[in-house]
Amino acid sequence: MASDAELKTYRYLRIGMVGVVVLLATSVIIERSKVDCWQNSISAYYYTPVRAILVGGLMAVGLCLIVIKGRTAWEDASLNFAGMFAPVVAVVPTTDVGVCWSVEPRPRPIEPDGSLANWVVANIDNNIPALLIAGIAGLLVALVIAMIATGNVLAVSQVGDIGTRLGLLGAMILLVVAAIAYTTWDDFDTRAHGIAAVLMFAFLAAAVAGNAWRLKDVPTDRVYFWLYTAIAVAMVVAAVVLLTFGRGWEHMALILETIEIALFGAFWLAQTAQHWNETA
Numbered sequence: 001m002a003s004d005a006e007l008k009t010y011r012y013l014r015i016g017m018v019g020v021v022v023l024l025a026t027s028v029i030i031e032r033s034k035v036d037c038w039q040n041s042i043s044a045y046y047y048t049p050v051r052a053i054l055v056g057g058l059m060a061v062g063l064c065l066i067v068i069k070g071r072t073a074w075e076d077a078s079l080n081f082a083g084m085f086a087p088v089v090a091v092v093p094t095t096d097v098g099v100c101w102s103v104e105p106r107p108r109p110i111e112p113d114g115s116l117a118n119w120v121v122a123n124i125d126n127n128i129p130a131l132l133i134a135g136i137a138g139l140l141v142a143l144v145i146a147m148i149a150t151g152n153v154l155a156v157s158q159v160g161d162i163g164t165r166l167g168l169l170g171a172m173i174l175l176v177v178a179a180i181a182y183t184t185w186d187d188f189d190t191r192a193h194g195i196a197a198v199l200m201f202a203f204l205a206a207a208v209a210g211n212a213w214r215l216k217d218v219p220t221d222r223v224y225f226w227l228y229t230a231i232a233v234a235m236v237v238a239a240v241v242l243l244t245f246g247r248g249w250e251h252m253a254l255i256l257e258t259i260e261i262a263l264f265g266a267f268w269l270a271q272t273a274q275h276w277n278e279t280a
Contacts, residue, residue, distance in 0.1 A: 007277070010068075014272045017064045017129050020057045021265055027053040034102035034121070041253035043089070044098040044259075047105045055090045061274065062086030071275075072214055077167035078207035084135070084174060085203070088196035091127035093120060095190050096253070116189055128182050135175045139168075201260045205235040208267045224274050231267045235260055 011105045024042075027050045032038060039045050045054055065083030070076030095116065097109050103171040109117050182188050212228035238259045 011272075011276070013064055013068055014025070014268065017061055017268060018265065018272075020060050020064075021261060021272070024053055024057045025051075031102055033277065035100055037100040037140060038251055038254060039100045040251055041094060042257045043094040043197065044096055046093040047097050047102060047109055047240060058086045058090035060104075062090075070210075072210060073167060074210040075207050075214075078203045078210060080164045080171060080202050081174065082203035082207065084171065085196045085200035087131050088128075088178075091198060092124055092189065092192040092196065093130065094193045121189060121222050127146055128178075132175060132179050132182070139172060139175070142168075167266040197257075201235070201264075205232055205239075206258070208232040208235065208264065211267075211271065221274070224270065228267060231263050235263050237265070247254070268275050 003087055028042065028045055031045065031048050031050050039048065042054070045051070050099070062083040062085075065079045065086065068079060070079050095110065097105070107119060109120050163187055181192070185191075208228055209232040211227055212232055215225040215228065218225070238256065242252055242256045242259075244247075246255070249255070
């Protein structure tokens with residue numbers, strides 16, 4: 001059983017994530033109350049007064065997903081990767097600016113030729129290198145701590161089980177790929193947001209599915225097994241159906257994002273209740 005401090009920290013982190021989602025939803029609703037329409041996506045609220053809450057919320061959620069320890073290597077790695085993509089979604093804005101603002105963004109985010117405005121590019125050019133450097137620094141700090149704690153220069157390669165080691169290796173590879181993409185890919189500024197968003201939700205669905213699989217042979221947790229299975233399936237089905245048949249809908253992305261967030265939120269609340277008195 002964890003200490004009182006550990007248990008409270010675990011609970012606060014999980015409840016805090018729910019609070020961030022409520023904060024973002026409230027900010028979007030306040031913006032909606034001032035106009036008679038919705039933006040095409042939650043991401044498009046970057047170009048409205050919601051921007052600070054949207055960016056800050058995604059950064060906070062990303063940090064929580066990385067900090068919270070999953071109960072299996074699969075869940076931990078899935079949450080970590082989702083948490084790494086969340087800040088990219090935050091700081092590389094969508095190019096679908098929309099037209100539903102209480103205050104029109106000035107200067108305009110998109111130039112007449114369809115390119116991103118200089119101020120948008122400048123934000124990306126500041127934020128992405130900062131994220132990459134912080135990520136690399138984090139891995140190096142983990143390496144040094146492991147070496148000092150164990151007195152073994154190969155400590156990181158030997159820590160935990162194979163899943164944990166593969167997760168650490170995957171994080172390193174992801175940072176390298178992201179750095180190469182940022183420095184060499186001409187379409188990074190316009191495509192990275194969409195790719196990061198898809199991968200973030202994919203890893204969140206993978207975390208839900210992993211929890212369902214973990215409980216498949218646990219008779220005392222059948223309710224949670226079926227609940228997590230239904231949520232994982234619903235997340236995948238919703239994405240496939242809307243991306244296949246809803247491409248012509250003006251608010252398809254908004255609907256899909258809302259469904260995915262609601263479904264993962266339902267999983268998060270259920271898992272919080274399931275493990276209220278224990279930590280990983």
